Amino acid sequence: MMHRFLKIFGVMxxxxxxxxxxxGALVTQTGSGDGCGAEWPLCYGQLFPAEPxxxxxxEYTHRLVSGILGLMxxxxxxxxxxxxxxxxxxxxxxxLAVLFIILQSLLGAGAxxxxxxSAVMALHFGFSLISFTSVLLLTILAFExxxxxxxxxxxxxANIRNLMYFILAYVYIVVYTxxxxxxxxxxxxxxxxxxxxxxxxxxxxGSIAIQFGHRLAAGxxxxxxxxxxxxxxxxxxxxxxxxxSVSISFIxxxxxxxxxxxxxxxxxxxxxxxxxxxxxxxxxxAISYSTLLAYRAKQKS
Numbered sequence: 001m002m003h004r005f006l007k008i009f010g011v012m013x014x015x016x017x018x019x020x021x022x023x024g025a026l027v028t029q030t031g032s033g034d035g036c037g038a039e040w041p042l043c044y045g046q047l048f049p050a051e052p053x054x055x056x057x058x059e060y061t062h063r064l065v066s067g068i069l070g071l072m073x074x075x076x077x078x079x080x081x082x083x084x085x086x087x088x089x090x091x092x093x094x095x096l097a098v099l100f101i102i103l104q105s106l107l108g109a110g111a112x113x114x115x116x117x118s119a120v121m122a123l124h125f126g127f128s129l130i131s132f133t134s135v136l137l138l139t140i141l142a143f144e145x146x147x148x149x150x151x152x153x154x155x156x157x158a159n160i161r162n163l164m165y166f167i168l169a170y171v172y173i174v175v176y177t178x179x180x181x182x183x184x185x186x187x188x189x190x191x192x193x194x195x196x197x198x199x200x201x202x203x204x205x206g207s208i209a210i211q212f213g214h215r216l217a218a219g220x221x222x223x224x225x226x227x228x229x230x231x232x233x234x235x236x237x238x239x240x241x242x243x244x245s246v247s248i249s250f251i252x253x254x255x256x257x258x259x260x261x262x263x264x265x266x267x268x269x270x271x272x273x274x275x276x277x278x279x280x281x282x283x284x285x286a287i288s289y290s291t292l293l294a295y296r297a298k299q300k301s
Contacts, residue, residue, distance in 0.1 A: 003142045006076075006083055010139030013076045016069045017132035018281060023062040024108075024128055025277035028182050029270055033111065035059030040109040041067075066105065073101045073135055080138045087141050089292065097134035100127045122179035129175060129281060133288045140289060156236065156297035163228055164287075164294040167221075171287050174221050175280055177214040186210040193264045194219075218260060225253045225287075242297075245290040252283040 027033055035055035036043035043049040043060050052060060077094035084090040104127035111121055181187055189207035190196035196212050204212060229250040237243050256279045259272065266272045 003083055003145055006079055007139065007142045009072075009079065010076055010135065010142050013069070013072045014132070014136045014139050016065070016072060017128070017135050018278070020062075020066050020069050021125070021128050021132060021281050022274055022278055023058075023065060024125060025182075025274055026270075027058055027062050028125075029273050030055060030058055032056075032058040032062075036063070036112070038113055040112045066108070070101050070105060073097050073131060076135060076138065080142065084138070084141050084145055087145060090138065090141055093134045093138045093141070097131050097138065100131040100134070104128045104131060118180060118183040121183045122176055125179040125277075126172060126176055129172075129284050132281060133285050136285045137288060137292065156294060160228075160231060160235070161294045161297070163224075163231070164291040167224055167228060168287055168291045170224065171221060171284055174214070174217045175284065177210075177217050178276075178280065181211055181214050184210055187263070187268050190215065190264070193261045215260075218257060222253050222257050225250050239293075242290065242293045245286060245293060249283060249286040249290055252279060252286055255279050256283055 027035075032055040035053070035057070036049065036059050037045075039045060041063065043052075043056065043063070049056050049060055077097045080090055081094045104124060107120070107124050107127060111124070184207065186207035189211040190202065192198060194215070196202040196208065196215065202208050202212055229246055232243055232246045256276070259276045259279055263269075263272045263276050
């Protein structure tokens, strides 16, 4: 089987990056960022912390798993670069995977040692997401290798391609606003859902503006992906992989919206919040692959 071990390693690394993302959300949600003190990579001056608290274990485990996955991502990128060099997207995704896992690590270390603003720390989740998605796409390329490249013979309208480009960029913006809500502790600023404190448009100040802005951005994202799904269903249903990927994206964004409501109604419980982070990771991955397929397709004249 072509690239058998690369595929296995890619799946393992992709799953591992999902674990890193969830661990990062766990650190933020439990306030464990200072669980090892203002030191990095040591934890209270020790390689293995003695008599650790729960917050220390959460932060230390996140550091340990992130370090292991960093090495796995670099290995996977180099391996893919060498084995899949005949596929033109390989180099881009390999570079992105390595670049953003390094940036994510440096940002996390900087936050521990020197501290960072909420606006900067919100980037941490986004950087992890880009690295995860790049690893995911590299893994998909390994499975595609040796087969006819999907969508290359398909003609697609420019408006569909541009819509997918827009959605990819916009979903990242929505991810950032969600991370900013967490890092500014603005999650509870709006009670109830979909209304905010019983109002359709609340008083847009402070934490309320941050939380309401994220809700509005997420709602618009749902509408845009719904439009993309309808257009693809109408015009490109015969392109099964493209149709399936956009359909999965629509399912994921629907679950994401519902999970956001559950987070509010559950009182921001840990499980609901982590599931919300998990779903947005899957959504970003699905949208990224749909966009790759649209990019590959020929443009209709």
